[in-house]
Amino acid sequence: MNTKPYVIGLDLGGTNSEFGIVDQNAHIVASTRVKTAGHGDINQYVDDCVAALQPIIEEVGGIEKIHAMGIGAPNGNYYTGCIEFAPNLPWKGNLPLAQMFSDRLGIPVRLTNDANAAAMGEMAYGAAKGMQNFIMITLGTGVGSGIVVNGQMVLGCDGMAGELGHVIVEKGGRQCGCGRKGCLETYCSATGVVRTAREILEKTDKQTLLRDIPLDKIESKDVAIAAGKGDEVAKSIFEETGRILGEACADFTAFSSPEAFVFFGGLTKAGDLIMDPIKRAYDENVLQCFKGKAKFLVSELDGAGAAVLGASALGWEAK
């Protein structure tokens, strides 16, 4: 049992930085927010964050009640505590963010990438509670992943392991932001769903509710809404997205044979429309000896506090 009853969790996103003070029962007892976008200077950003934290730290009894802080951030490296060249953040290069917060707050600070933080949150408080082996897959603008083996995060030799969004699922396929072609995230992210929708609208004359929306304004949630209304084209888009994801999961199982896949993020809101084809494609493609073993779960932490809880779980790990 930790003698200090709270940790700080920070979900650092491209637009906002969400802070929560979290107790040992996974309750966010106080929270605050700082704009990430617009902070051109990293030092000013950290100063503003610490200023915003002061009142909520006082609220819970002062910094001596805080065990540590955990940060989930794009391209966060657990080993170095640095954010490394994150394309969607206002700061460039290699940023020692954990050290900067630790220097100002006087507590240990741990940092990892956002998908790993989500996996730790799920293991500590959510759908993966008690599991030793599972794979978290985040379906947002991109596809992220956090892999847990033997109860530990898979970080690899450099702290950068778990980039399953960049496994090649289609050789010579869609251009990916990473510079290569055919990555999983070019098909199975929210952006991928929109690309699939536009391809169908441009290359076929199929009738669909999606034609009521200007081509450049379509979002993945429009596809989900249309599919929910029974639109065949929209349903086929989730069917195809789920198939590609299920086939990829079958390959991931050959690697670590997880007890479960846990999905998180906007696309999971489509429910069975995407989960059913994932499971079907998985069953059809996984190696015989693994059939029927892995569960397919949706995050139990979905909602505003999930990423903050995930980051805070990292704080409890700090010595």
Next chain:
Amino acid sequence: MNTKPYVIGLDLGGTNSEFGIVDQNAHIVASTRVKTAGHGDINQYVDDCVAALQPIIEEVGGIEKIHAMGIGAPNGNYYTGCIEFAPNLPWKGNLPLAQMFSDRLGIPVRLTNDANAAAMGEMAYGAAKGMQNFIMITLGTGVGSGIVVNGQMVLGCDGMAGELGHVIVEKGGRQCGCGRKGCLETYCSATGVVRTAREILEKTDKQTLLRDIPLDKIESKDVAIAAGKGDEVAKSIFEETGRILGEACADFTAFSSPEAFVFFGGLTKAGDLIMDPIKRAYDENVLQCFKGKAKFLVSELDGAGAAVLGASALGWEAK
């Protein structure tokens, strides 16, 4: 330091069962062999093994000098100590081999699949000594793998993780013995090399030394010999095999970002003919942030005792 100075290693293959008594410096101080093939009854097989072991156990001072036994076997499951439905062994079903040896010898017995045993041997005594994260790939009749993350074997929820030979590298590709199509091992095993050679001989009229060998007699070592003599077709076969393997390794890195890939088995005898294209395809395909990090190594334990040493490494783990 273990007070008992020896472990027994058993490399259980389809043809022979090779036993070694191994000291803490990885020297095989005594060895013996029992035929696997022809032993229809598993109880008789274990009895014969124990009888063959008695003289070499006496040689080192009796069973009280033996800490434990480790077994590497096809389809061996570490969690259960069972061999599960191994297609190339004379016994069918689920065989509690670890328990059977333990009952007769009165020492702890650990069992895992042969590729995991090879990885443990490499970590304890070979090319991966001191590494916390690496992937062992065995290129034999099939393609096997043993994955180490955070210094531990990746066994998964069921003890069956690490089946990278059955990742799909070509959708709808070559028929695999597992019942699916396009598995890595249909291209990059010794058998896969022979299939590639036969395809070229049957479908093209290219001139090659391989035409001197009857089509159904070609072995992977014939391709290596021809390539060594500068035969262009044979060289292109290793080029293609290495390319597929290197591309697959690039995807594996997205999973666990290993410090090294360690290759083991007959195909590695082709040396740079296969290693160079592996490295080239890897560099061309791996995600930017991983470029230049992983080493590509050939097993340092290659040779007759390697598999026995690998199995014995498992013995030291037993409590």
